[in-house]
Every structure is written in structure tokens, then in C-alpha cells.
Amino acid sequence: MESTQTGPARASLPTMASTATSLGHLAVHFRPGERNLATRFFQLLGGHVRELPNKFSDEPLYIIAMDSAEPDRADNVIFLFALKPAQLELEAAIAESLGADTSKPHPALQAFHEQRTRWPESYLHFGLHFTELEELEAAVLRLREEMKTDPAFGARIQSMQILKARGEEGDHAIDERMAASPVFSDIDDFAYGRHGVQVHIRTDLFATGLSLFGSVVELDYVFTGPGREHNSFNSLIT
Known part of the structure; x- marks a missing residue:
């Protein structure tokens, strides 16, 4: 596909052959114990939610087909599973360092939240x-x-x-x-x-x-x- 970039430095990118026709999957994570709330969100959007055992966790793995008319396709799906302990520990350290959920958050964190809100x-x-x-x-x-x-x-x-x-x-x-x-x-x-x-x-x-x-x-x-x-x-x- 040619570039749609506009402006003084406009240039065309070379077209390359590809057999890819869709996005395969996206992996997202819920906090341990919150799987019902997370899966409910995708059900409300119209997704088809399938629960599977997860050998790496006590929490299940979910495969969410966003095209619920074709739930058995290998693409257009979201994998949903629990956050790993290592990430939870890392996030706790980051939150403490940045003063998250305190009355005096780090200025960079506050600016980030303000921009994302707007x-x-x-x-x-x-x-x-x-x-x-x-x-x-x-x-x-x-x-x-x-x-x-x-x-x-x-x-x-x-x-x-x-x-x-x-x-x-x-x-x-x-x-x-x-x-x-x-x-x-x-x-x-x-x-x-x-x-x-x-x-x-x-x-x-x-x-x-x-x-x-x-x-x-x-x-x-x-x-x-x-x-x-x-x-x-x-x-x-x-």
C-alpha cells in the first residue's frame, strides 16, 4: 500500500507483496480475581467469550472472538488472561515511585493523566x-x-x-x-x-x-x- 503521508517531504513507500489479510490477535490482561468484570466488558461489546484452562495460572484463559458470527476463526480474536506476579510487583514499585493514588503524584504522571483525559x-x-x-x-x-x-x-x-x-x-x-x-x-x-x-x-x-x-x-x-x-x-x- 502506498503511503498517504502529506506535506513537503511526501514520499511513496515501496509496495510489498503480502498474504496477511487481518489482525491475528491482541493479548490483554486482567488483575487476578477480576475475570468476571473483564469478560463482561467484551460480552457487552458483542464478543463471543470462550473459557479455557490455563496451565500457567489458577485463573482461566479466555479467547474472545470479536466477530461472534464466526467464533472459530483463528484471527480477529483477543486473548484475555491474568497478569503475572512479576508485572504486579513491578507496577507496585512504579506506582510507589511516582506517587500514584496520592495527593502529590510525580509531575510527569499528573501531566500524562491530564493529557489522556483530554x-x-x-x-x-x-x-x-x-x-x-x-x-x-x-x-x-x-x-x-x-x-x-x-x-x-x-x-x-x-x-x-x-x-x-x-x-x-x-x-x-x-x-x-x-x-x-x-x-x-x-x-x-x-x-x-x-x-x-x-x-x-x-x-x-x-x-x-x-x-x-x-x-x-x-x-x-x-x-x-x-x-x-x-x-x-x-x-x-x-
């Missing part, structure tokens, strides 16, 4: 693309309901940033769909690219890196079709 996408995150906007909306509504009815679950969702789609001038279909949406109709902020919606969820139910910093999950949907090609995601999603 711009969740700036931190390490992974995105889930929905092929139907209705499915994304249903997932957000299920999350909201769970947060309301289960305080233990709701306390672990730090924020949910919702950004609606903006079409090119004259693309009234996107504006009308956003106005009719149960999720996006009362939202004023737009997604970063045209023709798509974004939902950024900050949570510490599982870790994509250091659990000390929590995780960010991005939910996406992109409107496609004639006149909506001026978006790098549109050219990749058919």
Missing part, C-alpha cells in the same frame, strides 16, 4: 471496527445500562468520549443519521476524520500494557460510498 486516543489503545452502525450503538447502550445497574462495573469505566460523524458539504444522509441516533444525536463534537464515528472508552478492567495506566478501547464505524472517499479509513474498508 485526548484518550493519544495513549496506547486498540480499535474495534463495526460493520454496522446499529451494532456499535447497541454496544454503547449496553455498556451504559451495565454501568447504571452494576456500580462495581460502572466504577471501572473512567470515561466514554463519543464523537459523531461529519460528512462532506451536502452529504445530508450522514447528518440525518446522526440526528436520529440514540447515541450520537445529542453530541456536539466530531470524530477526527470525516465520515466516521469514534467512541473512546477508558477503563482499568484490563491492561493493554501497564495496568497502572489502564486501557483505551476505540469503537469505530465509517460511512462508505460515493463522495465519501476522502478519508484514509474509507479507502481501506469495503
Whole structure:
């Protein structure tokens, strides 16, 4: 694929043959004893959760097929398992050194938290693309309901940033769909690219890196079709 970089130093990267057609898997970790909360999150997003024994831990291993219509595929899956003691010990030392969860955190840690609050996408995150906007909306509504009815679950969702789609001038279909949406109709902020919606969820139910910093999950949907090609995601999603 050619580079889409723009600017004075624009250059094309060589195209190389590849048989890779999808992302194989992502491995994330829950804190010991919190597997039910972590798996519930992915179930609410529509994932198919399968529990397997884990010979390296007393906690099970979970394989989550994000395309629940094809749960037996070897790709498009998330592996979910417990954090190892060595990482928990390391994170405890880091937290103590940085003054995490104290009234006087290290300035660098405080600045990091402030930036991530303003711009969740700036931190390490992974995105889930929905092929139907209705499915994304249903997932957000299920999350909201769970947060309301289960305080233990709701306390672990730090924020949910919702950004609606903006079409090119004259693309009234996107504006009308956003106005009719149960999720996006009362939202004023737009997604970063045209023709798509974004939902950024900050949570510490599982870790994509250091659990000390929590995780960010991005939910996406992109409107496609004639006149909506001026978006790098549109050219990749058919």
C-alpha cells in the first residue's frame, strides 16, 4: 500500500507483496480475581467469550472472538488472561515511585493523566471496527445500562468520549443519521476524520500494557460510498 503521508517531504513507500489479510490477535490482561468484570466488558461489546484452562495460572484463559458470527476463526480474536506476579510487583514499585493514588503524584504522571483525559486516543489503545452502525450503538447502550445497574462495573469505566460523524458539504444522509441516533444525536463534537464515528472508552478492567495506566478501547464505524472517499479509513474498508 502506498503511503498517504502529506506535506513537503511526501514520499511513496515501496509496495510489498503480502498474504496477511487481518489482525491475528491482541493479548490483554486482567488483575487476578477480576475475570468476571473483564469478560463482561467484551460480552457487552458483542464478543463471543470462550473459557479455557490455563496451565500457567489458577485463573482461566479466555479467547474472545470479536466477530461472534464466526467464533472459530483463528484471527480477529483477543486473548484475555491474568497478569503475572512479576508485572504486579513491578507496577507496585512504579506506582510507589511516582506517587500514584496520592495527593502529590510525580509531575510527569499528573501531566500524562491530564493529557489522556483530554485526548484518550493519544495513549496506547486498540480499535474495534463495526460493520454496522446499529451494532456499535447497541454496544454503547449496553455498556451504559451495565454501568447504571452494576456500580462495581460502572466504577471501572473512567470515561466514554463519543464523537459523531461529519460528512462532506451536502452529504445530508450522514447528518440525518446522526440526528436520529440514540447515541450520537445529542453530541456536539466530531470524530477526527470525516465520515466516521469514534467512541473512546477508558477503563482499568484490563491492561493493554501497564495496568497502572489502564486501557483505551476505540469503537469505530465509517460511512462508505460515493463522495465519501476522502478519508484514509474509507479507502481501506469495503
